[in-house]
Amino acid sequence: MSALLSRRTALLAAGTVPLLASCSGGTTRTAGNPAYATLDQSDAVARGPVGADLPETPTLRRIRGQGVLRQSGSVTTPGFGMMNPATGKITGFDIGIAQLLAKYLLGTPEVDTITGGADTREAILQNRSVDVAVCTYTISKSRARLVSFAGPYYVARSGVVVGADGPQITAVRDLAGKDVAVQPGAAQEALRKACPQARAVVFEESSQCAAAVRQGRVQAWSANTAILLGKAAVDARLRMTPATYGSSPFGIGLPKDDPAFKQIVVEFLRRIAADGSWRRLWEQTVGPLVSGPAPEPPAPGSVPGS
Template sequence: MAAATATVAALVPLAASCAAGTSILDKDSLVVGVKADQPNLGVKAPNGRYSGFDVDVATYIASKLGKQVRFLTAPSAQRENMIKSGEVDLVVATYSITAERKTKVSFAGPYYVAHQDTLVRAGQSGVSNVRDLRDRKLCQVTGSNSWRRVKEERKIPVTLVPSASYSECVEDLRSGKVDAVSTDDLILTGFAASGTKIVNAPFSDERYGIGIRTGDVDGCEAVNKAITEMYQDGTAKRLLQKWFAKSGLALTYTVPQFEGCG
């Protein structure tokens, strides 16, 4: 995937650039990193507009903070560096909270808890859960931790096939280059179409956090307050139904347990 490039705001115009070392509360506008190629979560249209659940969540939070917002594409492998360098103020991009990532950036939220599952070809037999991936080719997205939950955490011997993004992974699955794609169920719902199927055997909790610069405790707490309000006023339920009602997933409409901003 190409390096992130600035694009005209999807929903709200930009007024100021991002600068490292300050709180998001001190800014008139926010730059938010989102995905550009994940259907239902973050997609960039040819006209430069972004849309998806993560984009809507980011827009709601910016509105609650009284900020204007624009979006940048945030590939998985670049999310931490984009936050640390000040290229973005926040990252809302299917960004699972992990202990390793928390050594590099801080997280508000989570704003949703997804579950890792597996996508295979529709006619493929013999894969009914993650352990059936033994000795099969699994797509490995640079910067994503999903493959680690299969190969390292569960010690399942798979052959990893590198890829730059999950959209490329799905193309590799359809062409037969890989046997499976395993990542968060919300991501997979956007790619599940003719020729592929979700195994529907979730095996982890993926806490989607909002990446923020380490040390911005006030900004983090303000984002958590906005997330709480998003669930309390019914917006979270509306957005989840808007983007995932047809997926068949069991969606959760209660406020997730926050990590804490300290």
């Protein structure tokens, strides 16, 4: 397993990159926007809450013994988890959620991020290589049999990207008979249900899906709109289509054997929604890059599997 993983440490991240148009009701701005390299979520994290009188659980005891929250995350997903080349820090909405959670549990936002493919998340939660997973991790019934989810903390949809000169796709049915890149798990399942006639071509990483579209090895790529809009916003060789379908509720993945810790994380999500931390984080990451107001955070436990 360790050969598949790389480790990076993030304390207070700065900046993020473009994403999320249809999810928030606005439109994505271009990568040329000066905010692309200068966004900074550290204020939202610094103003986030610290949990008081939290119940003792095995997971919380281990995290406090480590002095850091170990999370499965991304460093290649614009807007949610991306390594900022100017600062060397991981930036985005997901890493901000992880930092807020670390601060809530530890008093300081110390996060150690482990990266890996979508098909490794359940395994590394089960074997305790990480404490949580915050990485555009879609809640599903099949995954919930293996791990627990606190959330959702954001709800995206499934979308479709093609090459700049790729086919015209206006609805998911237009993918019938086409080779479509997907990552294993939720994206693959969503495409199969929405368009069984599409030919799914499975890649472990989102960067591999994007490369397959650019190189013409597939005709389209389907994933949640949080991933796709960010990638398309920073790569002129990719074009976001208007086709959306289904729902992709993002949850915080947790080991399944500590239900008391799940309740702590659920209460954390309620707290950051109520005290404005969630909205501040959105406004300091996604907000400057899309038009329209911040969406309302979803209620924890509001989707099957959460």
